[in-house]
Amino acid sequence: MEAAAALESWQEASRRRRRSAATRPRRREAAAAAARAPGAQPEVDGGVVLRRIQEAREDLLISDFWSSALGESDVAPGSVPEETPVTGSCRLKCVCYGVGNFATCVIARNQLAFLLLFLEKCQIPRSHCWVYDPLFSQLEIAVLSTLGVAVLRENEEGKRSVHGEPTVFYMLHCGTALYNNLLWRNWSIDALSKMVIMGNSFRGLEERLLTRILHKHYPYVAKILKGREELAFPQTSRYTDVFNDTSIHWFPVQKLTQLSTDTWAFREEPDYQDCEGLEIIRNKTEDPSAADLNPL
Template sequence: MAAGVAAPEPWSAVAPRKKTKSSARRRPRRDERRARGPQAEPEADGEAVLRRLREAEEDLRNSDFCSSALETVTQCLGKQLGQLQGLTEALGRLALSSSLGPEEPLATSTSPVTCVCYGLGNFATSVTARSQLAFMLLFLERCQIPRSHCQVYDPVFSRAEVAVLASLGLTVLSENEEGKRSIQGQPTVFYMPHCGTALYNNLLWSNWSVDALSRVVIIGNSLQCIEERLLTKILHKNYPYIAKIVKSLEEFPLPQTPRYTDTFNDTSVHWFPLLKLQGLPGDLWASREEPDYQDCEDLEIIRKQTG
């Protein structure tokens, strides 16, 4: 996969709570979130953006939300890593999440875990997007995942934002993957705040096996709420991989606080217990038709440009 800091090509875009499809709160579309008055600011130069990002990171670090949210991430990642065979030596002093203290890191800097982030938005001008980026930097630090092991992509990134991300030590992807990233055996955290449903479906399709999904953690829209919000026939027709797997994952919501309601609403950490995956019928894994969304309305992503 080509990586660099060239301007990217476009695509756009709780213990679990039970609710009826008709009463489920609709997740705002990406253009609606960007249009909200106080969230939008004039774009500043790189130094000003970095200063605002540091301020957002410090605000998050000192919040009650942060300690609880980071604990949720480390617990899920600890469970996911703990179930994998053959990683003990590579992880060194991996501590199971149940024994982690509030400030104790999950693993050493030699951790093989990588991170892929889709859909941050314009963090130079959006308070919400900046807080989401700041939280990613904090959980990378908390789990001791090197920033060099984190790749980011959003078609709306400006050249200045690409430069800021590179200066932070992150790798900016130059190609639209449409979420179709195969982890190729690498334990991976996907950070996808408020992305379109098709992106999650594509990600699941790209890793549609017991071995791959057992190595995946997704921080993003609640998949259980997606299931509850959509009509069953729409979910199975347009997003079949979400429909097939949603009952066989474990989902833990990030805490909700008034200060970060717009930033992390409907956001959960998902991981895939190996025993649950192994208990699914074999023919479920044999069906691997690539999603095409030909008749899907309200897709919320821009497709990869071809030709």
């Protein structure tokens, strides 16, 4: 449960629990449209982008949102094991999907700045963080490489195994299919208990989607609802569009073992053949040689 312990360390300054009402997430398509709107910032050189990321990081660090995330949010007593806080020497990893075009979109840039701060707070080396978005430009890939994170070059559609190691998945405002794919790839008590997901509130997904749609098209999200713990991000006016409807999810062994045997017997890979409004960019390549620029 090292991933959960890392988050406990991140939130340990206070014991007050804060819950915010979920709002419909700002989808990445809307963010991309905003970036293309009149008056949007044109893509610039890498040095300017790096400076803007640093400015976003500094603004976030002194914001009410960051102090609230550190000091006012906490999990319910006993929901996260009391373990030694994770240090930089641990094997904790981070995978980021769908952060968006941060060179031109302020929302995406703030989400990237938060990711960098989170890595520092949990003492996760940037080399242990893998990032992917099918919309990345070559400039953005170069900037991410300069920042020291590993850039994935294959669209995994979220189907990445934790390989038995504690892993934080940072995937804000992503399509439901991406979460469903991630759960499918790691559909076992051992793998799920090593995973933390920072992304769209599963509680919000359950409330917004019709039950039959959730179970038909996103069965792994539906099946895991009783096996997860969820903590909502704090909400502040400045970062409403950046972190709305965002929660931290983790999957305690004691909850997972209470799920029925039938829950684990179903292992069919999702295909979404007749799913309308699928919010995911599919992998169109069939190149078996495709691999990470920085392999695990």
